[in-house]
Amino acid sequence: MTDLQRDVQAVADELVESGAERGVQVAVYRHGELLADVVSGVADPETGRLLTPDTPVYATSTGKGVTATLVHVLAERGVVDYDAPIADVWPEFAAHGKEKATVRHALTHTTGVPGVPVGTTPEDLCDWDRMCAAVAGATPWWEPGTRSGYHPQTYGYILGEVVRRVTGKPVSQVLREELTEPLGVAGELFFGVPASELGRLARIEEAGPPMELPAETLARIPFFRVTHGCTPGPLAAMPDAAFSNRADVLGSDIPAGATMTARAVARMYDALLGGELVSPQRLRELSSPATTGMDEVTGAPAGWGLGYSIGLTQALAAPTLFGMAGSGGTAAFADTATGLSVGVMKNRISAGDFGAVERIATVVLGHA
Numbered sequence: 001m002t003d004l005q006r007d008v009q010a011v012a013d014e015l016v017e018s019g020a021e022r023g024v025q026v027a028v029y030r031h032g033e034l035l036a037d038v039v040s041g042v043a044d045p046e047t048g049r050l051l052t053p054d055t056p057v058y059a060t061s062t063g064k065g066v067t068a069t070l071v072h073v074l075a076e077r078g079v080v081d082y083d084a085p086i087a088d089v090w091p092e093f094a095a096h097g098k099e100k101a102t103v104r105h106a107l108t109h110t111t112g113v114p115g116v117p118v119g120t121t122p123e124d125l126c127d128w129d130r131m132c133a134a135v136a137g138a139t140p141w142w143e144p145g146t147r148s149g150y151h152p153q154t155y156g157y158i159l160g161e162v163v164r165r166v167t168g169k170p171v172s173q174v175l176r177e178e179l180t181e182p183l184g185v186a187g188e189l190f191f192g193v194p195a196s197e198l199g200r201l202a203r204i205e206e207a208g209p210p211m212e213l214p215a216e217t218l219a220r221i222p223f224f225r226v227t228h229g230c231t232p233g234p235l236a237a238m239p240d241a242a243f244s245n246r247a248d249v250l251g252s253d254i255p256a257g258a259t260m261t262a263r264a265v266a267r268m269y270d271a272l273l274g275g276e277l278v279s280p281q282r283l284r285e286l287s288s289p290a291t292t293g294m295d296e297v298t299g300a301p302a303g304w305g306l307g308y309s310i311g312l313t314q315a316l317a318a319p320t321l322f323g324m325a326g327s328g329g330t331a332a333f334a335d336t337a338t339g340l341s342v343g344v345m346k347n348r349i350s351a352g353d354f355g356a357v358e359r360i361a362t363v364v365l366g367h368a
Contacts, residue, residue: 002035002036003367004028004035004036004363004364004367005035005036005037005038007363007367008026008028008036008038008360008363008364009036009038009040011359011360011363012024012026012038012039012040012041012360013040015040015356015359016040016041020348020355020356021040021041021346021348021356022041022042022045022205022346022347022348023039023040023041023042023043023051023055023057023202023346023347023348024038024039024040024041024051024344024345024346024356024360025038025039025051025053025055025057025261025262025263025343025344025345025346026038026039026262026342026343026344026345026360026364027053027261027262027263027265027266027267027342027343028266028340028341028342028364029266029267029269029270029340029341029342030270030338030339030340030341031270031274031339032270032274034263034267035340036364037053037263039051039052039053039055043055043201043202043203043347044202044203045203045205046203051202051347053261053262053263054187054188054200054261054263055200055201055202055261056188056189056190056193056197056200056201056202056259056260056261056264057201057202057204057259057260057261057262057330057345057346057347058201058202058204058244058245058250058257058258058259059257059258059259059260059326059328059330059345060239060244060256060257060326060327060328060330061152061256061257061324061325061326061327062257062258062260062265062323062324062325062326062330062331062332062345063156063191063255063256063257063258063259063260063324063326064155064156064255064256064257064307064324065265065268065269065307065308065323065324065332065333066175066179066189066191066255066258066260066265066268067155067156067159067160067171067255067256067258067307068107068159068286068306068307068308068324069179069268069272069277069307070163070171070174070175070178070179071103071107071159071162071163071307072272072277072278072282072286072306072307073178073179073277073278074163074166074167074174074178075278075282076277076278076279076282079166079167080103080162080163080166081103082102082103082104082107082306083102083103083104084102084103085099085100085101085102086098086101086102086103086105086106086111086158086162087099087101089162089165089166090136090161090162090165092133092136092137093135093136093158095136095137095138096137096138096139096140097139097140097143097144098111098112098113098138098140098144100144100145101113101140101144101145102144102145103159103162104290104306105144105145106151106155106158106159106162107159107290107304107306107307108148108290108291108304108305108306108307109148109149109150109151109155109291109295109302109304110144110145110146110147110148110149110291111140111144111145111151111154111158112140112141112142112143112144112146112147112149113135113138113140113141113151113154113158114141114149114150114151114152114154114296114297115138115141115154116131116134116153116154117134117138120153122243122246122248122249123248125153125249125252125254126248126249126251126252126254128157128160128170128252128253131153131157132157132161135154135157135158135161138154141296142296147296148291148293148295148296148302148304149295149296149297149298150295150297150298150302151256151297152256152297153254153256154256155256156254156255156256156257157255157256159255159307160191160253160255170192170253171191171253171255172190172191172192172253175189175190175191179268179277180264182276183264183267183268183271183276184267185261185263185264185267185268188260188261188263188264189258189259189260189261189264189265189268190258190259190260191253191254191255191258191259192250192251192252192253192254193250193251193259194251195247195251198247198250198251201250201259202345202347203245203347204241204244204245204328204347204348204349205241205347205348205349206240206241206348206349207329207348207349207350207353208350239257239327239328240349241349244328244349257326260343260345261343261345262332262343262344262345263343264343265332265343265345266332266341266342266343267341268332268341269323269332269333269334269341269342269343270334270341272286272334272341273334273336273339273341283336285306286305286306286307286308286322287305287308287310287322287334287336288305288310289303289304289305289310289319290304290305290306291303291304292304303319305322308322308323308324308333309322309323309324309325310322312324312325312331312333312354312357312361313325313331313354313357313358315354315358315362316333316354316357316358316361316362318335318337320335320336320337320338321333321334321335322334322336323342325354325357327349327351327352328346328349328350328351329346329348329349329350329351329353329354329355329356329357330344330345330346330357331343331344331354331357331361332344333361335365335368337368338365338368340364340365340368342360342361342364344356344357344360344361
């Protein structure tokens with residue numbers, strides 16, 4: 001056992017034994033080599049089924065990095081042009097002043113369409129054509145390209161529909177053909193999970209009681225309004241444990257998130273760093289700051305590369321880190337300075353709490 005494997009295993013075990021986490025996966029790659037493949041805890045507390053390295057875990061926005069990578073693979077082949085208007089391949093998207101919105105704008109959360117329609121339900125999110133029509137027909141909150149504001153759900157539909165339009169194939173099929181099969185992780189990284197695979201997944205659980213702010217208050221907070229289409233009433237599309245365990249959600253293409261193992265997503269980032277997926281020049285472009293400033297939706301400073309956060313959290317803010325953290329406390333990223341690629345998956349969701357990721361990443365980067 002290497003020192004890195006031992007030290008990361010110790011942190012994962014402590015997180016589970018303390019009760020802070022139910023199950024944790026960590027994988028670390030460098031230069032094509034799996035340096036650490038750590039697992040601790042259970043995948044399903046009701047049955048006692050153990051979490052294993054090949055147990056896929058539903059993760060919210062950590063999946064946005066997968067969507068971005070797919071776009072870059074197609075761009076590398078000349079199938080996608082970052083600066084082409086989205087409406088060139090998706091004419092309906094030009095409605096209400098969005099005719100100049102580009103793929104680059106979509107990657108950097110600047111298209112001005114951060115919100116899903118008011119009252120959006122999980123069933124709506126599972127309906128690809130319905131959601132794409134709603135996004136295409138939306139009036140932008142700002143002129144595309146002039147401001148940046150996090151697009152929690154619409155990001156996946158915009159880029160996923162661009163992928164579908166340029167390839168003629170559903171985004172899940174393109175993911176399998178262009179990324180997961182070539183990288184050898186086809187059974188461990190999905191947008192829509194095949195029904196035959198659902199029994200392998202980890203069960204998601206809440207870290208604590210659900211948020212109990214009045215719905216009227218939540219509806220006035222931009223982040224919740226754009227993410228969940230809030231109205232006074234239940235937050236039906238909140239990505240809580242109930243949402244994250246739904247078979248229809250897991251089986252549908254909702255590429256603002258993904259279902260994956262730590263090992264698979266770390267392998268993807270390692271392939272980005274190693275030149276298997278894109279050229280060194282494209283890697284520099286996609287991992288460099290493209291937009292910085294105050295985010296119109298979260299109200300916090302944000303820096304975006306092309307589809308990836310530059311730096312992940314306040315404690316992991318190095319500009320050489322690029323990747324995506326997810327609202328449930330998962331994350332995956334690469335470090336251009338050290339050549340390390342890291343995936344951290346867990347099945348106890350803790351909204352906005354990245355303590356586990358930060359502890360694990362600190363140990364990993366300390367071994368660089």
